[in-house]
Amino acid sequence: MKSKTRITVLNHILALNLDVNIWSARKKLTPYDFGETQLPPEELASLGSKRVCNPEDLRIFGTLKSRAFNMLDRHGVRFLGGWAIPEKVAEEITNELVAIQKEFFAAKEEFLSRYDQAVQDWIRLHPGWEKLIGSSTVSAEYVRSRIGFKWQFFKLAAPDKNSVKKGLKEEVNNLGFTLFDEIAKAATDTWNRCYAGKVKVSHKALSPLRSIHDKLNGLSFVDPRVLPITDLLQTAFEKIPSRGFIRNENLLMLQGVVSLLREPALLVENAQQILDGSSAEDLLENLVAAPQQPIAEDIPENPKQQTTAQAATQQIDSHGLW
Template sequence: MINTDITVLDNLIALNLDVNIWTARKKLTPADFGGAELPPEELASLGSKKICDPKELRIFGTLKARAVNLLDRTGVRFLGGWGIPEEKADEIVAELTTIRADFLNAKAQFLSRYDEAVKDWIVQHPGWESLIGTSSVSADYVRSRIDFKWQFFKLVPPTDNVVGHGLQHEVSELGDTLFDEVAKAASDTWKRCFEGKDKVTHKALSPLRSIHNKLAGLTFVEPRVVPVVDLLDTAFNRMPKRGYIQGSALVMLQGVVSLLRDPATLVAHGQKILDGQDTADILSGLVAETISILPQETPTVTIEFVPESVQHQIDSHGLW
């Protein structure tokens, strides 16, 4: 386990994203079933009824997801929200403000046709007019249930160790959380961009650059973040400038992604670089390790990478 020092709070600011989205649902009641006999509440509970087409509200979930994605790319999960590099606060506010403007515009458009949307929903469900109509709520009520806000907090730990224990515990786990988040993003990148591929385009570098940017902004969280950033820089610099990424360059990238997917191994390699091992040597090792597992992990990639007799056909990029 990594124990992050409380002093990281000097560079970190906490952010809480507060997005409310009306569900267009109301709880079903016994009266909705015209007095039919129902099981007792301790045995079964009634569900909910939709009083408006849920598709009308999808845009709000999409915009919230955009905001969450932005914060996940920039910060690290912390205290139920995110820990954000303080130097990135203005940039994040600018992007959140843009998303909020889109959110409020969608809210205004939805409210402008809210009554019509409820009527359309009733028309789509003949025979259930009463169930829907008696449950509808006013546009003002809906307006109060849809909003997009955020709050920043600058945290100062209490001087009393006992009082501040909870905060110290949360801070101590930041390093582990960061590397776990990187591993999750790298696993998703592997599946989407590298698994089963014998060549990729430069678009495959985009999610890796996002991981790099996240780590580069949070280098103060844990000392071994910096060497991981350096490792990614070195790998990016060895990519071909144009055309497909394949051969030894692809193998190297696959090795880097595999490393990022394993938090414990990632931390260990970061420590090796801190201890003086050259990043080029680390990458050479990753190439060798990746070649050894390619037949199992990506069966569509031919074994032509393995034999020494054909390695001279592949540009080594200085790795062997």
């Protein structure tokens, strides 16, 4: 009897779903809103929506949602509509989510306490349109039901039947190239903010690279080429003097590392070289010596798309990870 294939990556992750609901403060426009005005037929044009409250009053909720998403992106990788989170950092992530949730709920109660006044203020800001806005207001309790912040962790297990397991296995196989693409996006942002055109940088420029390193280190089990990349970054950090501006060869080295991180296929290729026996030291020396190459700026938003990282990942053995 053949042994059952195990998707071993699932042993190390929890799937996390974050559910953040924010009231849109919008209601659909209807022909009634325009009285006797002649409107085009629906097959020609459709009406939009009207705001019944100042969107500035709701900005805090979007800000907190973005903070939660950014935090999860730093620790995990997008997976099954949510995130794959290393199980060992689940408690840390929960604590951070709880802190954001407390701010979210405090902002919710503060907004609801002045909701009626906020609607009246919005009406006063738009004289002549009182009826249009007033006819679409909703109660504070309705708004309360439309603002929420919650999350769920799941422990996944592959089904016994291969035919049923196929879809989940494909998602797990995709984790590697999804991770490399996410790293490329973070590195591109880091390049634009910290390294492009610079002749010297402060140690603050290392912070986003350390975040990338921490993310890769926490997710090293999703692909055999991840760990060599963390080693490469750690070796680069150790070469940087502890004080003073970073310049000359050290800056060239960091710029080369960031450029490498921006190119998923090239990153995978260099990681494989380390797996095959090359040293991180040698690769860093090559980065300093090599001329800068043009860097592709556009990275697909959809991890399902065929990318250079995916193509490279599909050509290399999984080393028993899936």
